[in-house]
Amino acid sequence: MSLVVHKYGGSSVADADMIKSVARRITDARKKGTGVVAVVSAMGDSTDDLIDLARSVSSQPHPREMDLLLSTGELVACTLLTMALEDLGQEAVSLTGSQAGIHTDTSHGQARIDRVDTARMLQELGEGRIVVVAGFQGITEDEDITTLGRGGSDTTAVALAATLQADRCEIYTDVDGIYTADPRIVPEARKLDEISYDEMLELANYGAKMHPRSIELGAVFNVPIYVASSFNQTPGTLIHGNADKVEMENRIKATGIACTKNVAKITVRSVPDRPGVAAALFEPLAQSGISVDTIVQNTSEDRTTDISFTVSGDDLSAAMAKVEELVKEIGSGALISEVGLAAVSVVGSGMQHTPGYASRMFRVLADGKVNIDMITTSEIRISCIIREEQAEEAVRLLHRGFALDEPDPADGN
Amino acid sequence: MSLVVHKYGGSSVADADMIKSVARRITDARKKGTGVVAVVSAMGDSTDDLIDLARSVSSQPHPREMDLLLSTGELVACTLLTMALEDLGQEAVSLTGSQAGIHTDTSHGQARIDRVDTARMLQELGEGRIVVVAGFQGITEDEDITTLGRGGSDTTAVALAATLQADRCEIYTDVDGIYTADPRIVPEARKLDEISYDEMLELANYGAKMHPRSIELGAVFNVPIYVASSFNQTPGTLIHGNADKVEMENRIKATGIACTKNVAKITVRSVPDRPGVAAALFEPLAQSGISVDTIVQNTSEDRTTDISFTVSGDDLSAAMAKVEELVKEIGSGALISEVGLAAVSVVGSGMQHTPGYASRMFRVLADGKVNIDMITTSEIRISCIIREEQAEEAVRLLHRGFALDEPDPADGN
Numbered sequence: 001m002s003l004v005v006h007k008y009g010g011s012s013v014a015d016a017d018m019i020k021s022v023a024r025r026i027t028d029a030r031k032k033g034t035g036v037v038a039v040v041s042a043m044g045d046s047t048d049d050l051i052d053l054a055r056s057v058s059s060q061p062h063p064r065e066m067d068l069l070l071s072t073g074e075l076v077a078c079t080l081l082t083m084a085l086e087d088l089g090q091e092a093v094s095l096t097g098s099q100a101g102i103h104t105d106t107s108h109g110q111a112r113i114d115r116v117d118t119a120r121m122l123q124e125l126g127e128g129r130i131v132v133v134a135g136f137q138g139i140t141e142d143e144d145i146t147t148l149g150r151g152g153s154d155t156t157a158v159a160l161a162a163t164l165q166a167d168r169c170e171i172y173t174d175v176d177g178i179y180t181a182d183p184r185i186v187p188e189a190r191k192l193d194e195i196s197y198d199e200m201l202e203l204a205n206y207g208a209k210m211h212p213r214s215i216e217l218g219a220v221f222n223v224p225i226y227v228a229s230s231f232n233q234t235p236g237t238l239i240h241g242n243a244d245k246v247e248m249e250n251r252i253k254a255t256g257i258a259c260t261k262n263v264a265k266i267t268v269r270s271v272p273d274r275p276g277v278a279a280a281l282f283e284p285l286a287q288s289g290i291s292v293d294t295i296v297q298n299t300s301e302d303r304t305t306d307i308s309f310t311v312s313g314d315d316l317s318a319a320m321a322k323v324e325e326l327v328k329e330i331g332s333g334a335l336i337s338e339v340g341l342a343a344v345s346v347v348g349s350g351m352q353h354t355p356g357y358a359s360r361m362f363r364v365l366a367d368g369k370v371n372i373d374m375i376t377t378s379e380i381r382i383s384c385i386i387r388e389e390q391a392e393e394a395v396r397l398l399h400r401g402f403a404l405d406e407p408d409p410a411d412g413n
Numbered sequence: 414m415s416l417v418v419h420k421y422g423g424s425s426v427a428d429a430d431m432i433k434s435v436a437r438r439i440t441d442a443r444k445k446g447t448g449v450v451a452v453v454s455a456m457g458d459s460t461d462d463l464i465d466l467a468r469s470v471s472s473q474p475h476p477r478e479m480d481l482l483l484s485t486g487e488l489v490a491c492t493l494l495t496m497a498l499e500d501l502g503q504e505a506v507s508l509t510g511s512q513a514g515i516h517t518d519t520s521h522g523q524a525r526i527d528r529v530d531t532a533r534m535l536q537e538l539g540e541g542r543i544v545v546v547a548g549f550q551g552i553t554e555d556e557d558i559t560t561l562g563r564g565g566s567d568t569t570a571v572a573l574a575a576t577l578q579a580d581r582c583e584i585y586t587d588v589d590g591i592y593t594a595d596p597r598i599v600p601e602a603r604k605l606d607e608i609s610y611d612e613m614l615e616l617a618n619y620g621a622k623m624h625p626r627s628i629e630l631g632a633v634f635n636v637p638i639y640v641a642s643s644f645n646q647t648p649g650t651l652i653h654g655n656a657d658k659v660e661m662e663n664r665i666k667a668t669g670i671a672c673t674k675n676v677a678k679i680t681v682r683s684v685p686d687r688p689g690v691a692a693a694l695f696e697p698l699a700q701s702g703i704s705v706d707t708i709v710q711n712t713s714e715d716r717t718t719d720i721s722f723t724v725s726g727d728d729l730s731a732a733m734a735k736v737e738e739l740v741k742e743i744g745s746g747a748l749i750s751e752v753g754l755a756a757v758s759v760v761g762s763g764m765q766h767t768p769g770y771a772s773r774m775f776r777v778l779a780d781g782k783v784n785i786d787m788i789t790t791s792e793i794r795i796s797c798i799i800r801e802e803q804a805e806e807a808v809r810l811l812h813r814g815f816a817l818d819e820p821d822p823a824d825g826n
Contacts, residue, residue, distance in 0.1 A: 016469035056429035058496035065507055069492035072485035079482035083471035094478055099556055
């Protein structure tokens with residue numbers, strides 16, 4: 001029997017009527033003879049409400065306790081969706097992360113899935129039931145509850161699709177699919193019919209509303225991921241591995257423009273230019289769970305160098321505290337932080353093999369009087385750090401500058 | 414090390430401030446060098462809120478799903494209390510019913526505890542932590558979540574005290590202890606310093622705010638249960654096995670007056686008077702989880718008999734549906750139901766050995782113009798079914814009639 005994994009985000013199950021509507025959508029899929037595993041997030045803002053509750057009793061809630069607390073949000077949504085399915089005459093069963101066999105490491109708040117023991121899910125599917133799984137959570141070897149970090153339900157869904165060898169993973173959300181840019185910023189942004197894992201990964205890392213880890217997982221296990229709206233029947237975007245091959249030759253333009261706001265920059269001046277200094281700087285940040293984005297280091301002539309890197313504005317004070325310790329140890333110079341920045345990126349497969357992308361990006365920004373603070377590139381992305389207040393205008397300029405508002409000949413639309 | 418189990422009901426952890434206050438109370442106990450296991454119920458009305466949510470998506474929520482849904486209320490309270498304890502500098506850990514090793518049968522919504530695997534709790538206690546356990550829930554052999562029924566957190570607490578061989582189980586609630594009658598009905602009701610398991614069981618079954626199963630469990634495992642207020646430091650009531658011995662000889666009066674409202678009566682007329690008829694009538698009710706209270710059957714001369722019994726008003730329609738089937742099968746006569754009744758009971762050890770209790774009860778009610786519909790007695794209780802609108806007046810009359818407003822010489826107060 002064919003099998004599909006559905007995933008519904010918090011905004012798709014925000015109240016009883018929406019849960020019933022999701023139940024009808026799943027029932028429609030099931031009636032086509034397909035086995036269905038549905039992964040759900042917590043209802044609407046309920047995760048934020050639980051975080052507020054935790055903060056009302058503790059200045060610094062313990063990550064282990066926080067995980068058990070937050071895991072309840074998904075349990076509520078998952079049991080309610082199961083009840084709604086049963087109310088429509090479907091056989092269904094809800095499973096906690098633990099019952100679904102999702103085993104993780106012990107990194108509370110940002111746990112990684114080690115393995116999925118599919119026995120219980122296969123048993124329930126074999127008995128003809130729709131399996132509804134609480135997203136975002138797993139269990140350690142010691143039976144402690146963990147969560148996978150914000151947006152982790154996407155990762156749950158792709159992990160289940162991979163281990164159950166589902167035909168595809170369908171992510172239902174409050175947007176119609178993946179666009180060439182955020183339609184709230186660029187009204188003429190176009191929805192993509194398909195996109196490669198790599199391109200989607202860059203877009204996800206730089207602003208698109210999907211959990212980057214889920215895309216990585218999809219790429220590794222070659223799980224086709226379909227992103228569409230849970231509110232209508234408009235066709236969405238398929239993220240898959242073949243998009244590269246189909247489009248790389250045809251494409252002479254970018255796939256999309258991504259934008260991340262709330263970026264902060266830290267610069268360490270006069271760092272001794274000797275091996276191991278960069279590791280000494282970034283290892284403690286990684287161990288504290290602070291995600292470092294762009295890193296720029298220029299070699300200099302006087303045996304010292306300046307290192308700049310960006311972090312989320314939310315992580316700035318924690319990152320500064322760590323770096324201050326390090327600066328004392330390694331004997332660097334001044335430490336400077338700057339907030340109110342944004343990253344804008346042009347993403348597209350084959351960019352590295354097509355000359356002129358970078359210069360075109362810099363020209364477009366220069367013509368728009370947008371000053372570039374830092375630049376980084378990957379195989380399929382060029383990112384510039386700019387002032388946050390210019391970010392939306394920069395996205396609009398780049399969308400037009402790379403002709404993304406014009407129909408893609410490869411799309412046939 | 415000495416060990417005490419605390420239990421806090423929903424009204425004691427209804428908001429952040431109350432949770433912090435409970436954390437301070439537990440910390441005080443811990444600072445005396447005692448090991449502490451704290452069992453918590455869901456915050457305030459949160460269980461009712463979850464039930465409302467379930468009803469908003471399903472006309473008849475599946476009991477298995479309902480259990481997983483309701484279990485989240487206790488998880489929230491238990492993690493928040495743990496965070497509040499850690500905020501006070503205590504080492505603490507929250508455990509789900511499953512993590513606390515509470516194994517139950519598969520009767521969703523009214524599961525019974527089969528065994529408690531104390532390994533994890535003992536490990537955490539051994540490492541000096543306060544163990545906070547989510548009450549009301551357990552896990553089946555198939556790892557499905559069950560709940561123990563309303564008020565089940567009392568049962569959790571006593572079960573843990575029994576298996577951990579705690580010195581005693583302290584139930585903190587919104588009343589100061591066990592009274593000779595409900596103080597809201599009888600202003601001159603007195604708080605008891607101690608009471609026997611048997612007497613408490615009768616009081617709990619007939620109106621006092623404790624889960625009867627927890628008292629039974631306490632009696633079987635001889636766990637002293639202390640009931641007191643979580644809002645002040647007023648001494649409470651100790652429920653223990655020795656109360657009998659101390660008091661039985663001294664006492665020449667009742668321990669308390671209990672009252673249950675919302676009682677419904679079902680009468681089956683002209684039941685064939687042959688063996689097995691009563692079993693045929695009550696077995697299906699028990700299997701449907703309908704609790705039958707008072708049963709009265711009078712033998713008659715014409716080979717038929719009338720059987721009357723009472724159920725909770727909430728269970729009346731379900732009970733009538735079951736009994737109607739049976740009446741057709743066994744060929745009985747008319748089926749009559751009556752609502753708006755109440756049970757008032759006089760409870761006291763040694764009542765059976767002291768003549769005149771029953772006649773005194775009937776005299777008091779007769780003088781107060783309270784008509785008695787049915788009568789049942791146990792070793793330590795006499796109950797009368799009366800009209801609900803006369804119930805409170807009957808409790809006041811009986812409290813005075815049995816001189817419960819006068820200090821008990823055995824209490825020394």
